[in-house]
Amino acid sequence: MNEPLTLRCRAAFARKLAAVVLLGYFSIAVPVYLVLNGNDEGIIETLLGGCLYLVIAAAAIGNAFGLRCKMILDDEGVTFVQSAGEIRLAWNEITAIEVGGDSHTWEVEVRTATANHRPSALKCLRWFGKPKSLRQAVETLERYRAAAH
Known part of the structure; x- marks a missing residue:
């Protein structure tokens, strides 16, 4: 029996890390702006700024997870550890592993007889072509799947 192998797609991890850093910056910048310029604005603008802060802070926390x-x-x-849970799939349940996505992201779709899963551990921005780390992750999944059959 082999030891479990833990993998992260570097491109997907980098996307999440960049979002956390950017949203973290804005979650600090918005309150600073509201404190420094809050007296110049009306109460409605200050309340809207506070709501904007809450949205940005929630998005930063969500991306941090x-x-x-x-x-x-x-x-x-394979177990896909997600932000708020896990998906466990046996190799004999998986019927196909495909790379797809929309106009902004690459996604890996893991198909079973009952559902299609798009794990967030394998979701990358579509900027410069398909990331090498995403292809390597899919190849590793296919290799383990083939060895199990």
């Missing part, structure tokens, strides 16, 4: 996304592969199957 996304940093825990990873895949754990073993002889029996």
Whole structure:
């Protein structure tokens, strides 16, 4: 029996890390702006600024939880650790592993007989082509899947 292999797609992790850094910056910049210029604005603008801060802070926290996304592969199957939970799939349940996405992102779709799963551990921005780390993750998934059959 092989030890479980834990993988992260570097491109997907980098996307989440960049979002956390950017949103973290704005979650500091908005309150500073409101404190320094809050007396010049009306109460409505200050309240809207406060609401904007809450949205930015919530998005930063949500993306920070996304940093825990990873895949754990073993002889029996794969576990996709998500922001708020886990998806466990046995190798014999998986019917296909495909790379797709929309106009902004690359996504890996793991198909089973009952559902299609798009794990956030394998979602990358579509800027410069398909990331090498995403292809490597899919190749590793396929290799483990083939070895299990």
